[in-house]
Amino acid sequence: MFKIRYKSHHDVGNVISKFTKNFKASKEDFISLLEGVNVSKQLALYFHTPYCDKICSFCNMNRKQLDNDLEEYTKYICDEIKKYGAYKFCKTSEVDVVFFGGGTPTIFKKEQLERILKTLRENFIFSKDYEMTFETTLHNLSFEKLEIMEKYGVNRISVGIQTFSNRGRKLLNRTYDKNYVVERLKEIKKRFSGLICIDIIYNYANQTNEEILEDARLLSEIKVDSTSFYSLMIHDGSDISKEREKDKSIYTYSLKRDEELHNLFYEACIENSYELLELTKLSNGKDKYKYIRNNNSLKNLLPIGVGAGGHIQDIGIYNMNQQVSFYSRTSELNYKLSMISGLMQFEKFSLLEIQKYCDEKIYREIFKRLKEFENKGYIKIENNFAIYQLKGIFWGNSLVADIIELIGRNL
Numbered sequence: 001m002f003k004i005r006y007k008s009h010h011d012v013g014n015v016i017s018k019f020t021k022n023f024k025a026s027k028e029d030f031i032s033l034l035e036g037v038n039v040s041k042q043l044a045l046y047f048h049t050p051y052c053d054k055i056c057s058f059c060n061m062n063r064k065q066l067d068n069d070l071e072e073y074t075k076y077i078c079d080e081i082k083k084y085g086a087y088k089f090c091k092t093s094e095v096d097v098v099f100f101g102g103g104t105p106t107i108f109k110k111e112q113l114e115r116i117l118k119t120l121r122e123n124f125i126f127s128k129d130y131e132m133t134f135e136t137t138l139h140n141l142s143f144e145k146l147e148i149m150e151k152y153g154v155n156r157i158s159v160g161i162q163t164f165s166n167r168g169r170k171l172l173n174r175t176y177d178k179n180y181v182v183e184r185l186k187e188i189k190k191r192f193s194g195l196i197c198i199d200i201i202y203n204y205a206n207q208t209n210e211e212i213l214e215d216a217r218l219l220s221e222i223k224v225d226s227t228s229f230y231s232l233m234i235h236d237g238s239d240i241s242k243e244r245e246k247d248k249s250i251y252t253y254s255l256k257r258d259e260e261l262h263n264l265f266y267e268a269c270i271e272n273s274y275e276l277l278e279l280t281k282l283s284n285g286k287d288k289y290k291y292i293r294n295n296n297s298l299k300n301l302l303p304i305g306v307g308a309g310g311h312i313q314d315i316g317i318y319n320m321n322q323q324v325s326f327y328s329r330t331s332e333l334n335y336k337l338s339m340i341s342g343l344m345q346f347e348k349f350s351l352l353e354i355q356k357y358c359d360e361k362i363y364r365e366i367f368k369r370l371k372e373f374e375n376k377g378y379i380k381i382e383n384n385f386a387i388y389q390l391k392g393i394f395w396g397n398s399l400v401a402d403i404i405e406l407i408g409r410n411l
Contacts, residue, residue: 085123
């Protein structure tokens with residue numbers, strides 16, 4: 001039914017951009033918002049650390065290999081925290097989500113990490129049920145750093161495992177072998193009281209059924225709280241992409257094999273008491289992943305750091321470097337399409353909520369298409385909810401993109 005399988009919500013964002021454009025905004029517009037009261041009180045923070053000490057073969061993210069001790073960047077982040085914390089908008093907010101992404105945010109020395117977290121806690125008010133996440137790799141997450149993180153309220157870590165397979169880890173340029181990774185995660189589980197989440201990549205070159213099932217078995221044995229699971233995406237600029245340009249046989253994509261591996265992993269995790277949290281994430285029920293829920297409902301997200309992007313109300317911000325940021329104003333159409341896309345990212349979505357973001361004529365077309373999806377086994381419609389079935393989970397982002405395209409054509 002679909003010509004292309006979109007693998008992530010970022011792909012859907014590109015489809016939305018075909019039908020919408022945002023308007024220019026200025027730094028003055030942004031500052032004007034920060035000088036006012038935050039009526040909603042809700043605020044999330046995203047910190048970006050564009051550095052890694054080792055580059056994964058599949059990565060093309062905004063990062064570079066570390067070539068200094070990050071002292072200057074530490075001071076910059078602390079100064080930004082103090083600057084934003086002084087604005088009335090932030091003083092009248094309760095932070096419900098903090099996400100340290102990268103790059104690798106645990107690349108900081110433990111003293112630098114403590115300064116950043118201490119400055120954060122001194123300058124922002126946190127809600128009672130906040131979520132604070134650090135992305136990390138195993139090789140630069142020392143137990144000393146973990147202790148500092150927990151001391152200042154970090155209650156969720158996301159570890160880039162990608163696969164436990166020794167062969168797969170070598171292909172993806174990961175550090176350590178399977179046995180070390182398993183034992184290290186078990187030790188972290190003992191020492192850290194927060195949630196432990198991991199990333200899994202499937203359908204790397206010549207991955208076997210045994211390898212993907214072993215990934216599902218081991219994450220269950222370790223009792224990780226959630227796992228994301230993405231089909232390998234080969235981006236321009238990544239090492240794998242460069243290798244494939246030289247030799248096309250290095251990785252040949254098969255849609256059929258992609259679906260087989262996806263379903264093997266998904267069903268094995270479900271058998272081990274995990275449940276679908278969103279289209280590319282499974283949880284044991286403890287991890288609610290507030291960061292992505294906030295983002296999918298377009299809640300306030302203040303970006304701090306080079307390469308960080310976010311928005312306050314309808315003003316979008318992207319920090320190109322320490323001196324230059326770009327600002328834009330979200331159009332009404334972009335907002336509506338993004339809200340529909342966000343609603344459809346989870347295990348089930350409300351048809352009544354979808355109706356809020358489109359007129360009656362377009363909704364009739366959407367419902368008609370959803371019924372087609374139901375007839376083909378992608379979803380099941382019950383009590384004004386659409387519930388993804390196994391086939392629909394695999395094709396989920398293509399399904400979302402199809403709905404966005406349908407709306408775009410009917411505008």
